[in-house]
């Protein structure tokens with residue numbers, strides 16, 4: 001990328017507050033299933049998305065995020081269940097409304113711009129119900145909002161990746177859709193650009209007031225963008241809630257691992273508590289003798305040099321600027337405990353002794369998964 005295109009990408013988005021406003025849709029999924037051939041890809045998805053809400057679909061590769069987005073758009077037919085918009089059935093046993101009649105703006109990972117068409121023609125592609133002059137007016141307006149009206153006559157190959165992303169966004173918002181559906185919209189951008197583009201895109205989503213579903217496999221992105229996060233596993237919704245709720249109250253270890261690295265070990269419940277080599281923690285609701293999985297976030301492990309806490313020996317140290325990462329061997333646990341800390345008045349010395357303290361807020365206790 002040349003220095004000049006970089007400058008444009010950093011500074012030249014359009015004026016805030018000028019994206020067209022829409023009437024947001026309420027979106028409903030009721031026991032939606034989907035198969036590719038015989039293979040199930042969605043297994044009973046039920047979810048309500050409020051008008052104007054931003055929901056991020058988060059999960060590992062292959063869990064069904066893209067398929068759910070495509071089912072919402074009408075690009076895939078569900079094999080069971082119902083999809084509704086403002087209570088009206090879009091897909092169900094006897095109904096299937098095609099994509100162009102659903103009021104959706106779509107944005108794909110690869111932007112899907114037509115290489116042989118000008119930028120303006122790309123943007124007005126979905127506006128074919130309008131007279132040409134009006135479509136062009138709306139297209140230029142949308143391009144203006146992303147700061148690229150000067151490129152209307154150019155072709156996609158003349159634009160950088162970041163600019164193509166903005167064209168794709170302009171195309172998605174140009175018809176003033178009541179729903180914006182985005183599939184990994186920032187994954188093609190390098191990390192330097194991503195934060196800035198994400199922030200501008202978020203401002204536009206909020207301005208349009210459209211209901212928005214964003215597919216991502218990046219938990220931090222989901223936390224930054226989603227009013228709620230819908231965490232998926234194996235074609236199902238594992239947990240749905242705000243970022244804070246999922247971080248603080250994950251349903252299981254799998255969900256917890258999305259939002260933080262964890263020190264994991266196993267222990268047994270006794271009298272509503274669990275004794276571990278790192279201390280005794282609450283385990284209310286777990287029957288006596290039941291096997292538990294414990295996760296402790298590395299940022300919840302603190303230390304003293306004065307003999308308070310659980311003694312351990314530093315066996316690894318990495319200085320990362322913002323934090324120090326330490327591995328500390330303690331008796332009773334095979335794998336060293338990982339901790340993240342900023343509290344180092346003195347440089348850490350591998351081989352030296354520290355005493356570990358645990359912040360109970362960073363201790364997660366789950367029934368051990370069977371199997």
Ligand SMILES: Nc1ncnc2c1ncn2[C@@H]1O[C@H](COP(=O)(O)OP(=O)(O)OP(=O)(O)O)[C@@H](O)[C@H]1O
Nearest residue numbers: 036040041059060061062063064065066067068217
């Ligand atoms: N066109 C297709 N034909 C057959 N199977 C498919 C097709 N598209 C997806 N699948 C399968 O369906 C399942 C769900 O895929 P989907 O693309 O929805 O997952 P995803 O969570 O979006 O993954 P990724 O993050 O890798 O895009 C996977 O097992 C995938 O291999």
